[in-house]
Amino acid sequence: MRITQGMISNNMLNNLTKSYSQLNKYMDQLNTGMKITKPSDDPFIAVKGLSYRSQVVRVQQYKSNTNEAHQWLDNSDTALNGATQALQRLKDLAIQGANDPYNAEQRKNIREEVEQLKKELIDLTNTKLNDKYIFNGTDTTNPPATIAGDGSVTVNTTQKPVEISVSDNIELPVNVDGGKVFGGDFFARIDKFISALDNNDQAGIDTAIGDMDKNIDSVVNARAELGARMNRLDLIEDRLSQQEINAKDIMSKNENVDYEKAITDLLTQETMHRAALAAGSRVIQPSLVDFLR
Amino acid sequence: MSTFHGLEMARQALASQQTGLYITGHNISNINTEGYSRQRVNFETLSPYPSASRNRPQIPGQLGTGVRAGTIERMRDQFLDARYRTQNSETSYWQAKSTALSRMEGLMNEISGGDGLNKIFDDFWQSLQDLSTNAENSGARSVVGEKAKTLAETFNYIANSLETIRTDLKSQIGNESEGKIGDANSLLRQINALNKEIAEIEPHGMLPNDLYDRRDNLIDQLSSIVDIKVTYKKSATSSLDIADGIAEIELVDDAGMPIGVQLLSADDKNLLDDALGKFSVDFDGTKGVSTVNFGKPGAEASFDFMKVSGSLKGLIENYGYMEGGNVKGSYPDMLANLDKMAVEFAKAFNDAHGKGYDLSGNHPAFDFFTGDSAKNIGVNQSVIDNPSLIAASEDGTTGNGKNALALGKIITDTLPGDTLGKDTSVKGFYQSLIGKLAVTTKEANSKLENTTYQQNSIQNDRLSVSAVSLDDEVTNLLKFQHAYNAAARSMTTMDEMLDKVINSMGLVGR
Numbered sequence: 061m062r063i064t065q066g067m068i069s070n071n072m073l074n075n076l077t078k079s080y081s082q083l084n085k086y087m088d089q090l091n092t093g094m095k096i097t098k099p100s101d102d103p104f105i106a107v108k109g110l111s112y113r114s115q116v117v118r119v120q121q122y123k124s125n126t127n128e129a130h131q132w133l134d135n136s137d138t139a140l141n142g143a144t145q146a147l148q149r150l151k152d153l154a155i156q157g158a159n160d161p162y163n164a165e166q167r168k169n170i171r172e173e174v175e176q177l178k179k180e181l182i183d184l185t186n187t188k189l190n191d192k193y194i195f196n197g198t199d200t201t202n203p204p205a206t207i208a209g210d211g212s213v214t215v216n217t218t219q220k221p222v223e224i225s226v227s228d229n230i231e232l233p234v235n236v237d238g239g240k241v242f243g244g245d246f247f248a249r250i251d252k253f254i255s256a257l258d259n260n261d262q263a264g265i266d267t268a269i270g271d272m273d274k275n276i277d278s279v280v281n282a283r284a285e286l287g288a289r290m291n292r293l294d295l296i297e298d299r300l301s302q303q304e305i306n307a308k309d310i311m312s313k314n315e316n317v318d319y320e321k322a323i324t325d326l327l328t329q330e331t332m333h334r335a336a337l338a339a340g341s342r343v344i345q346p347s348l349v350d351f352l353r
Numbered sequence: 354m355s356t357f358h359g360l361e362m363a364r365q366a367l368a369s370q371q372t373g374l375y376i377t378g379h380n381i382s383n384i385n386t387e388g389y390s391r392q393r394v395n396f397e398t399l400s401p402y403p404s405a406s407r408n409r410p411q412i413p414g415q416l417g418t419g420v421r422a423g424t425i426e427r428m429r430d431q432f433l434d435a436r437y438r439t440q441n442s443e444t445s446y447w448q449a450k451s452t453a454l455s456r457m458e459g460l461m462n463e464i465s466g467g468d469g470l471n472k473i474f475d476d477f478w479q480s481l482q483d484l485s486t487n488a489e490n491s492g493a494r495s496v497v498g499e500k501a502k503t504l505a506e507t508f509n510y511i512a513n514s515l516e517t518i519r520t521d522l523k524s525q526i527g528n529e530s531e532g533k534i535g536d537a538n539s540l541l542r543q544i545n546a547l548n549k550e551i552a553e554i555e556p557h558g559m560l561p562n563d564l565y566d567r568r569d570n571l572i573d574q575l576s577s578i579v580d581i582k583v584t585y586k587k588s589a590t591s592s593l594d595i596a597d598g599i600a601e602i603e604l605v606d607d608a609g610m611p612i613g614v615q616l617l618s619a620d621d622k623n624l625l626d627d628a629l630g631k632f633s634v635d636f637d638g639t640k641g642v643s644t645v646n647f648g649k650p651g652a653e654a655s656f657d658f659m660k661v662s663g664s665l666k667g668l669i670e671n672y673g674y675m676e677g678g679n680v681k682g683s684y685p686d687m688l689a690n691l692d693k694m695a696v697e698f699a700k701a702f703n704d705a706h707g708k709g710y711d712l713s714g715n716h717p718a719f720d721f722f723t724g725d726s727a728k729n730i731g732v733n734q735s736v737i738d739n740p741s742l743i744a745a746s747e748d749g750t751t752g753n754g755k756n757a758l759a760l761g762k763i764i765t766d767t768l769p770g771d772t773l774g775k776d777t778s779v780k781g782f783y784q785s786l787i788g789k790l791a792v793t794t795k796e797a798n799s800k801l802e803n804t805t806y807q808q809n810s811i812q813n814d815r816l817s818v819s820a821v822s823l824d825d826e827v828t829n830l831l832k833f834q835h836a837y838n839a840a841a842r843s844m845t846t847m848d849e850m851l852d853k854v855i856n857s858m859g860l861v862g863r
Contacts, residue, residue: 063817066821070813100455106788106791110783117475121483122482125482198753200488224486348823348824
């Protein structure tokens with residue numbers, strides 16, 4: 061085949077352009093850390109990448125939801141712990157007040173403390189977390205416990221569970237049904253205790269000891285159930301952490317560049333590019349003219 | 354035998370070698386001229402002396418009388434030209450496709466940068482999840498409103514940008530005197546003008562090499578727009594056999610078979626530009642190209658443009674064309690799919706939204722998303738103005754975020770009623786759109802690479818025949834210079850011989 065200067069310089073330019081675009085590709089890979097820069101580079105990687113990335117987003121969102129669930133459970137537990145202590149103190153006071161030698165005056169003093177503890181319990185029932193009442197089911201904007209004019213307390217007992225989505229199809233109930241814990245006779249028993257103290261009614265105070273035990277049981281049962289749910293949440297959290305690592309790993313394997321390979325490719329390509337430049341610059345220069353006098 | 358035979362022979366030799374030197378100079382001058390074919394002088398011996406006749410002188414045999422420059426011919430292979438042009442149509446077709454698809458791909462922007470619809474959908478889904486855990490929180494509600502707005506705006510942006518590119522494609526297709534159609538029409542007129550000039554020169558026994566080159570160049574350009582076949586017709590009986598003749602051009606399909614559209618014929622050379630055949634395009638509103646026509650004024654007829662490869666077809670396939678009353682093409686398809694996706698998503702979302710309760714415990718009295726296409730989908734202003742109207746609750750209680758979860762499922766789960774296809778979610782639908790786009794773009798890119806490679810290889814074959822090589826030309830310069838010098842020396846020898854005869858003879862014994 062007859063080769064002319066024009067052909068050599070055309071071919072050289074074509075090859076240099078190709079070599080340059082290869083260099084550019086490896087540069088892009090190293091700069092972005094991605095194997096591909098546009099879907100057509102590798103449709104398979106691109107489409108899988110879309111769903112892998114969404115998967116990572118989902119797992120991360122569920123993880124953030126579990127944090128929310130944790131807040132609910134932890135705060136409910138703290139509040140119930142406070143309730144247990146208050147009730148324990150009430151029981152102690154009942155035992156103390158049931159002693160024979162206590163007179164009406166001393167029982168009045170006990171009554172003052174009981175009143176305070178009742179208020180404390182009402183406050184605990186109306187515990188707020190981030191402006192939400194946590195013991196009133198999904199009706200989070202209204203307090204569960206309301207005090208009537210005569211001092212009697214009513215607690216909303218028709219509560220709907222608050223559920224937080226922690227996995228594609230798992231919605232975890234995160235609230236403690238305040239109606240079941242503080243509802244019913246919970247506050248009526250304390251009121252009875254108070255009136256027994258008022259009336260210096262020793263038999264009534266004796267009954268209050270048992271009543272306070274019933275209240276304590278009610279709170280303890282709720283805490284036991286809460287503890288079980290916390291364990292479940294911990295398990296779910298562990299699983300989500302594992303899933304997050306897996307999802308990120310799969311995503312990264314799919315679309316992130318293997319640096320050793322990319323750098324090696326870049327160096328190889330650079331060597332080839334230099335060789336092409338060196339060869340080209342030697343070949344396109346001389347013609348017969350340079351050797352004729 | 355004439356006394357001056359030798360002088361005359363040397364004179365002819367000088368003149369002929371000089372012609373050789375001039376042509377060499379012409380070649381060197383045009384080494385960088387686009388489409389130039391190197392030229393060569395065909396030297397011929399002059400008629401020998403004596404010719405057969407009764408009164409021929411009695412000399413031992415025929416005596417050569419020297420050289421003359423016969424014809425000046427260009428080095429060109431028309432079969433390579435034909436191959437090059439077919440390949441050129443193919444390359445230009447893929448070039449047009451690859452460019453248009455790459456623009457679409459860049460617009461969707463799913464990999465680098467990553468603000469494509471997929472990510473925006475993910476963001477929106479996250480905001481709905483956050484809302485579900487904090488249904489009474491007005492901050493979470495506002496975020497949902499804003500993310501929904503971003504989603505709608507992304508739909509708008511992509512759809513509008515696709516339309517903008519389509520408008521650009523339309524102007525690239527052009528009409529009559531604009532765009533590719535205009536280019537083709539103008540090229541046909543220029544080729545016809547050259548045909549006419551060539552037809553005036555050839556009958557005189559000359560070869561208009563430089564006009565041939567210019568004409569071939571124009572035909573090459575035409576072949577990038579439409580696939581053509583060129584045949585040549587002798588211009589006159591007196592024209593040389595090696596003359597190219599008049600170029601006749603017709604459209605051909607992928608197999609190289611004529612489809613019955615003659616773009617230029619030998620008789621056209623006498624026509625004025627306005628009377629020549631012309632390409633034109635009919636558009637069906639903004640939907641797509643309905644017909645592509647060709648013909649002389651008053652005789653325009655449509656032809657099947659899908660059969661004719663080239664950049665015109667590439668552009669039309671992207672811009673969109675009518676087939677059986679439906680619009681087809683990569684851009685209209687993408688727009689239609691985006692519309693479908695936006696509409697079905699909005700519908701399912703609005704349905705689910707309507708089933709929920711807002712913060713005051715009422716069913717929403719409005720649609721969350723408005724609009725009926727990707728271009729005009731929007732978020733109801735009430736949502737932005739008063740985020741508490743977002744129906745996040747399933748039962749009317751404020752802390753219930755289950756309807757927000759249900760809304761999130763509209764994004765990730767199969768749409769109710771399989772409106773986007775069986776078992777297809779909005780995101781799945783979009784991912785398959787991107788997948789299809791990626792595959793077609795990749796195909797166009799690799800086809801472009803292959804056809805370009807082949808075209809370069811044919812171009813090299815062509816250059817191998819036609820291109821000027823400095824080594825050749827410099828060698829020829831030496832060759833002709835030496836021949837010229839030797840002819841001059843031969844003339845000097847003759848001169849000395851005659852000098853002897855004229856000035857020194859007849860002086861015996863003086």
